[in-house]
Amino acid sequence: MKILVAKPGLDGHDRGAKVVAQALRDAGVEVVYTGLKRTPEEIVQEAIQEDVDVIGLSILSGAHVPLSRRVLEGLRREGAAEIRVVVGGTIPPRDVEELSRLGVARVFPMGTPLPEIVAAFTTRGRAGDPQEAKTS
């Protein structure tokens, strides 16, 4: 399992992204972190180059719907739709369903316990599994 933890858009809050990245790394997941303010297109390219299984988007600005859509569209355009996308951050309940409809494999809204996020990447039926595409 290899994941790209990514910060799309202009949001500069990276506490959550870094905490999740460290927790996943400690759990044996291979993690690459993009740093701040990446465009969706840059994230798609980096995901392909790094040959990751999952992109984890961290978005606290409220712009999660348009940014996630652009990442998913970019992956399809590049023929890399097998890379799953999960999203964490300030995601209000009404947007969880919207993100799932767009094709986000799993959403981790604010308040998700860290062990639950880690478990999603380390146990069977992990984030990439479509029947696991649900809210947590």
Added chain:
Amino acid sequence: MREVRAHAGFPIKPVYGPEDTTGVDFERDIGRPGAYPFTRGIHGHMYRERLFTMRQYVGFGTPAETNARFKYLMAHGQDALNVAFDLPTQLGLDSDDPRAAGEVGRVGMAVDTLADMEEAFAGIPLDRVSVSLTINGMAAPITAMYYAVAEKQGVAADRVVTTPQNDILKEFVARGTWIYPVEPSLRLVGDLIEFSARRYPRSNPVSVCGYHIREAGCTTAQEMAYGLAIAAAYVELMLARGMAVDEFAPRISFNFTAWGKIFEEVAKFRAGRRLYARMMRERFGATSPKSWMFRSLIGGGGSAFTAQEPENNIVRGAYIALAAALSGAQTIALPTYDEAYTIPSPKAQLLALRTMQICAEEAGAADTVDPLAGSYYVEALTGEMERQILAELEAVERMGGIVEAIRRGSLQAEVARQAYLYEQKLVSGEVPKVAVNCHVGEGAAGADREVELYALDPRVGEAQVARLGRIRRERDGAAVARALGRLGDAARGTAGLMEPILEAVEAYATLGEVCQAMKDVFGEYKEPVKF
């Protein structure tokens, strides 16, 4: 017996007595309020003469919408403003820039030109209201716009009271609205401080923030230590430019948080005030007592709030207000209970304002100065916090000093490490959080759906772009080009940047154009990604 630790890490005893304060010298370490070293507060009578100002952080959508919310809060007794700008504005991108797509007006108000600032403050007398501008990388042009609006309102320069945050160093550590590399960023900070000190004597051209670094995960002692180290870096910057310390230091202010353990927070501020006073007097040779004063906005700390059972955050907010008042804040701003979900609703904003008013008017927190002074616990804790802060300051020195530690990313790495440690303590329950890791109620998960969510109207972006297009067409293009050319020339040389920036914004150059003119010369910051 249960073991208890401060957020700074040291153990807290079950009982304190006179034996815990034996090293304390009253005159040297505590003194009188309003007198060096200001441990008890920077004013002799504090809130009995002037209550803390209440300054909610507000801004969303278009300048017109923000203007209406300002007036709503002022009608309910808020006496000062604290402006939130959207991310494109904070990063110097115009609303029609492709990189701004989806972000216009989302987390603050959009500003593209002087016309937006004119609209935001229409009908608000800038000679009577003090205004904080939460802006950093773009502090120089946004503050220039503010000065221009004040001038258009006919307000004399010495009546303008504004506090641009203008603390770029903490943006590199937390919050992330950096634009240029460290050195030119510091040059802009210095230019705004110098220009304001000479022309706008009541402005507070830098607000040094420990707040955001704590929000990013550091401890209480680190929050104060990093804030003091950043303040010292700005003092050194201004001294190197040839200003005398007492020319600018009286207008330095601070922005810190106060969530967590009430007594530890109070001790943090008491220790911080005396460390700052000593630093300014002994290390930098300031002779004006105003240069020794740690004037602070104490904000809430949204990281203390939870998505679970969000109404509990109203209670947390009340304790934060109490901690801030007991800490001797000059200004208080509280996060709103719905902040984990959304841009605050008017109801949530009003509740936060009412919380501060109840704390001050009903609960007696403002009745007498530094009421916890002389408590064995609080005096011992103040001493312990001072030792912890000094140890953290030494750690910064070992990283090569604050600027170098930030340039290399080692401070960022330390803050991320602390954030991870804290998260692990939440998981283990070592740090209790009600309704999160203890006293978890049944059915709590559904309660969050009752929060009123702010929906960004997509027309906000369209309206802002249309308005920007109109201004681009109507303005004197030649004057804009001339002013931007002059700004580029100044940036290539060593001249002050505020005059050409002011000229450009008064010609209705856009924020994006002003930002780009300097980016062409300065380049962009490249983040050292470490975790």
